[in-house]
Amino acid sequence: MIAIGNDHTAVELKKEIIGLLEEMGLEYKDFGVNETKSVDYPVYAYRTARAVAKGECELGIVLCGTGLGVSIAANKVPGARCALCSEPYSALMARQHNDANVLAMGARVIGPELAKMVARTFLEGAFEGGRHARRVDMLTRLDSGEALE
Numbered sequence: 011m012i013a014i015g016n017d018h019t020a021v022e023l024k025k026e027i028i029g030l031l032e033e034m035g036l037e038y039k040d041f042g043v044n045e046t047k048s049v050d051y052p053v054y055a056y057r058t059a060r061a062v063a064k065g066e067c068e069l070g071i072v073l074c075g076t077g078l079g080v081s082i083a084a085n086k087v088p089g090a091r092c093a094l095c096s097e098p099y100s101a102l103m104a105r106q107h108n109d110a111n112v113l114a115m116g117a118r119v120i121g122p123e124l125a126k127m128v129a130r131t132f133l134e135g136a137f138e139g140g141r142h143a144r145r146v147d148m149l150t151r152l153d154s155g156e157a158l159e
Contacts, residue, residue, distance in 0.1 A: 012133070013067035013112075015058030016042035017051035017080070020073035020117035023125055027071055030126045034133065039067055055083035055092075055114075062111050063089030070112040071129060077116030084112045088153040091146075096120050098131040105135025109146045 012031055016024040024042055031038045041057040043049050051074045062070040070090070072080035077094045084092035092112035093104035096119055104110035113132040115125050137146075148158055 011067045012036050012038040013058045013061040013070035014038050014040055014042060014073075015054035015070070015080070016073040016117075017054055017075075018043060018046045018049050019075035021046055023073050023115070023117040023120075023122060026122040026126060027073070027129055030129055034130070036133070042073070051079045052083040055080035056087060059084035059087035059090035059092060059112050063087050068111075069133060071132075072112060072114045073117055074114075075116055075118040077114040077119060081114035084114060089150075091149060093132075095128050095132065097124070098127050101128045101132040102135045105132055106138045107142045107145075108149075109137040109142070 014024060014027060021044060039061060042054050055072045058070045058072050061067040072084050074080040081092045081094040084090050090112050091108060091110045092114050093110040094114040095101040095104060101113060113129060115128060
């Protein structure tokens with residue numbers, strides 16, 4: 011199951027991404043809004059990232075105008091590793107090297123076709139482990155408030 015959340019600026023992009031999820035045969039849970047009336051993006055990013063961190067959803071996608079706000083908010087949730095991506099290569103590296111479990115995109119930054127390419131790449135990517143696992147373990151330690159030095 012994929013968690014998806016958005017604010018008022020990303021209603022149309024969310025529709026595009028949901029279409030992609032359906033095309034890929036992936037179930038999803040919508041934590042976002044469907045109206046363009048102004049809302050506070052941290053609420054929807056938090057709900058989405060929390061569902062991923064708790065294991066209710068395998069991966070998440072958060073959307074706002076730039077992707078910046080939702081990525082910052084999602085990364086405040088322990089266990090969420092959110093990557094802001096505007097092209098497929100970064101989305102793939104986020105999954106393979108950083109074990110990112112939440113993708114952030116900006117509806118005012120990326121067009122719908124490119125956004126679908128980025129999302130597909132993220133969803134199909136997999137963590138490589140190996141030398142990257144040590145670094146992801148460090149991120150997990152940071153989540154729990156542990157110092158690295």
